[in-house]
Amino acid sequence: MRTQVVIIGAGPAGLLLGQLLHTAGIDNVILERKTGDYVLGRIRAGVLEQTTLDLLDIAGVGSRARxxxxxHEGIELLFQGARHRIDLHALSGGRRVTVYGQTEVTRDLMEARKAAGLATFYEAEDVRLEGTDGNSPTVHFTRGGGAxxxxxxxxxxxxxxxGVARQSIPGSVLQTYERAYPFGWLGVLADTPPVSHELIYANTPRGFALCSMRSETRSRYYLQVPVGERVESWSDEAFWTELRARLDPEARDRLVVGPSLEKSIAPLRSFVTEPMRxxxxxxxxxxxxxxxPTGAKGLNLAAxxxxxxxxxLADHYREHSSAGIDFYSQRCLQRVWRAVRFSWWFTSLMHRFPDAGEFGQKIQEAELDYLISSQAASTSLAENYVGLPMNTRYADGAGAPMRP
Incomplete structure (x- = not known):
């Protein structure tokens, strides 16, 4: 078989790329190691930047998300027992974020790909790449027992x-940068109304907490827990009790509890590899x-x-230009490192670090106080949270991608 582009991975990034290429008439095939049901069952992020929504529109799948x-036009920071609102919309020049679950993004993209009759091979195993450093790459895989x-x-x-893609690049070519954090996030998904109509980020003596949502009837909550904590150690009752202890009195009174639909612990880390091509x-x-996940950048960076x-790739096929390909890694990494910096800063600001000591704690409290009292500091948070503009010629004045 032959195609123009092979995409490895049928998560939202791979599916979005496939739909975008399809709109430009570029043939593509997607290979996915897991089943479609497994991919849909993964519980992930739910905060979309405007640029991500615009890309979904270009791909023809943005209507349900909109x-x-x-x-959401703001977020709330809770520390020292009080909440303080950051007006994202006013501080970022009229931009906002949209809460829409990554599972739903994936579902929309899957359905669009199926409707278009595009090839997706699920349960593709033993994927092996050859010739990626030449002009005619070859992708080998097995499916249903056949090569x-x-x-x-x-x-x-x-x-x-x-995945296999990065592992297929010679180690001598790649430079990696990594930081592991001394805690993870214990997350619970529940069919209960959110405690607030905006996200609450809490810095408390007991640790960080996040009150989020997936819809007006489904909530997503997180607690900072030590590295090595086991999800089996947390009953639903224990989770809700600890969450209450990390909220302010008003939020505590408004919290509606219920059985968890999903419960998991995710370690926190920063990781970047260069180059990306x-x-x-x-x-x-x-x-x-x-x-x-503190800055809600994972899915948005992938988009x-x-x-x-x-x-x-559109420039390559339509204009026979290699400029986009040659500068792909550089353009991505500029945006990636800005998002990595913001995510690291916001994580450092809102979490309790076991080795910070009293001095470190006082510095954190002073920075939080400065953040809410300085418009310049609040503006920096808002601009980064809603998403920095993409450096693309398909961008309007607000940085949103436009149809080519």
Whole structure:
């Protein structure tokens, strides 16, 4: 078999790239190691930047996110027992974020790909790449016990941190940067109304907490827990009791509890690999970088990678230009490192670190006080939270990608 682009990974990044390429008439095939049901069952992020929504529109799948998503124009910071609102909309020049679950994004993209009759091979195992440093890459895989081969012009690695794409690049080519944090997030998903109509980020003596949501009837809550904590140690009752202890009195009174639909612990880390391109193999999303979820950047960074890659491949096929391909890694990494910096800063600001000591705690409290009392500091938080503009020629004045 032959196609123009092979995409490895059927998560939201791979599916979005596939739809964008389809709109430009570029043939593509997606390979996914897991089943479709497994991919849909993964519980992930739910805060979308404007640039991500615009890319979904370009791909023809943004209507449900805009109709059912919850626009958010602010967030609340809780520390020293009181909440303080950051007006994202006013401070960022009229921009906002939208709460819409990553599972729903994936579902919308899956359905659009199926409706278009595009090829997706689930349960593709033993994927192996050849010739990515030349002009004619080959992708080998097995499916249903049979060996298959795909010849292509380009390979997009959207297969996550443990995927084969990055592992197929010689180690001598890559430089990696990593930081592990001494805590994780214990998350619970419940069919209960959110405690607030905006996200609450809490810095408390007992640790960090986040009150989020997926809809007006489904809530997502997180607690900071030590590294090595086991999810089996937390009953629903224990989780709700600890969450109450980290909230202010008003939020505590408004909290509605219920049985958890999903409960898990995710470690926090920062990871970046450079470059994000090796010959005709491109890395996108978690295959190239991971950020702590504090700043809600993971899915949005993956979407911006895909936006840059879509532009580069469209230029290659329509204009016979290699500029987008040549500068893909550089353009992505500029945006990635800015998001990594913000996520690291926001994580450091809102969490309790076991080795900070009294001096470190006082510095953190002083920075939080400065943040809410300085418009310049609040503006910096707002601009980064709603998403910095994409450096693309398809951008309007607000940084939103436009249709080519």
């Amino acid at each position: 109709a059912e998503g919850l626009p 298959q081969t795909l010849r292509c012009d380009f390979v997009a690695g959207c297969d996550g941190f443990h 090796f010959g005709r193999l491109f890395l996108a999303g978690d295959a190239a970088h991971i950020v702590p 911006s990678d895909v936006g840059f890659l879509f532009e580069a």
